[in-house]
Amino acid sequence: MGIQPAADSLNSAIMTAALSRALAGTVRFAGATAPNPPVGCVLLDADGMVIAEGFHRKAGAPHAEAEAIFKARAAGLVSHIDTVVVTLEPCNHHGRTPPCADAILATPARRVIIGAPDPNPNVAGGGAGRLAAAGLSVIFASELADRRARQLAQQAARLIAPFARRSVTGLPWVTVKQAIDENGGMVPPAGATTFTSSSSLTLAHRLRRRADAILTGSGTILADNPQFTVRRVPDFAGKQRVLAILDRRNRVSAGYVADAETRGFSVLKSDSLLDVLRELGKQGVMEALIEAGPTLTTTVLESGLWDETCVD
Ligand SMILES: NC(=O)c1ccc[n+]([C@@H]2O[C@H](COP(=O)([O-])OP(=O)(O)OC[C@H]3O[C@@H](n4cnc5c(N)ncnc54)[C@H](OP(=O)(O)O)[C@@H]3O)[C@@H](O)[C@H]2O)c1
Secondary structure, three states: OOOOHHHOOOOHHHHHHHHHHHHHHHHOOOOOOOOOOOOEEEEEOOOOOEEEEEEOOOOOOOOHHHHHHHHHHHOOOHHHOOEEEEEEOOOOOOOOOOOHHHHHHOOOOOEEEEEEOOOOOOOOOHHHHHHHHOOOEEEEHHHOOOHHHHHHHHHHHHHOHHHHHHHHHOOOEEEEEEOOOOOOOOOOOOOOOOOOOHHHHHHHHHHHHHOOEEEEEHHHHHHHOOOOOOOOOOOOOOOOOEEEEEOOOOOOOHHHHHHHHHOOOEEEEEOOHHHHHHHHHHOOOOEEEEOOOHHHHHHHHHHOOOOEEEEO
16 A cells, blocks of 8 residues: 555645545535444546545445445446545445445546545454555555645544544544633523524534534523524434433423424433443444533533533
């Protein structure tokens, strides 16, 4: 594996532009694909022209490579495929769909550019090794000399970070969202449920859309009766989230739980942060968003069981 300049007619700028395009398209599906990662694929001809692109849109739907190759075939262009640019290392195992390494080997592709290696400990190196063994030039973006390509490699790794976290630890990626006022407080004035700007609220709904679960504390529910639905941005069709509630004293009413289920949530009550994260991981949750008051937020931050914070 590695860069093989003699065989490469495509220059690095074309490859990075294609990877950038694949990543930009894939970001749209972050939050839609659990328990699978969001993945994008762009197919190039020998002149570096885009033949087709494909994305993994949801679990059970075709993988990105399969969708792109299908589109190229439908357009009568499959014989022109020279380079496969993919945001995540192609799989080499039979899941719900056949291995993408096989689908690539069934095309005339000579080169594969990969944004991020597969983090799954059971398959690491599988797809890339298989393609290289079959004689294709396999290049990881992180190996390219171009600084932009290495930035894109980081972007590709970030895009699958929730998938990687769950693959490696069984726990979801945990994002802590906090609205903080000018005095550092998180509790809105009496009678209000928020003190943030409209743009901050929109960001909060974007984070919800990306998450597979919302995790909150009983205090927030008792104070605000929150809906936790995605409203300010369009949600993914048919997406079901888990609403996990930490409530050791059982203060959250059955009526609140029933209403949340009516809004489409699968509700999970727990009295332990670690146990609930383990259960969410088991249920296929890749990203959990903490939307809690100061008590639970502090517990989460002190636990070290978080990956990212978003403060506004
Ligand atoms: N600014 C923001 O971003 C933001 C976001 C959400 C809410 N809020 C505000 O926060 C206020 C509510 O604050 P809060 O601190 O009471 O809410 P909270 O942190 O959401 O809930 C606290 C409750 O969670 C339960 N809990 C269960 N397990 C816990 C654990 N391991 N660690 C900590 N708590 C655990 C506790 O009740 P048990 O002991 O009964 O289990 C605790 O009283 C509201 O006014 C709301 O508007 C602000």
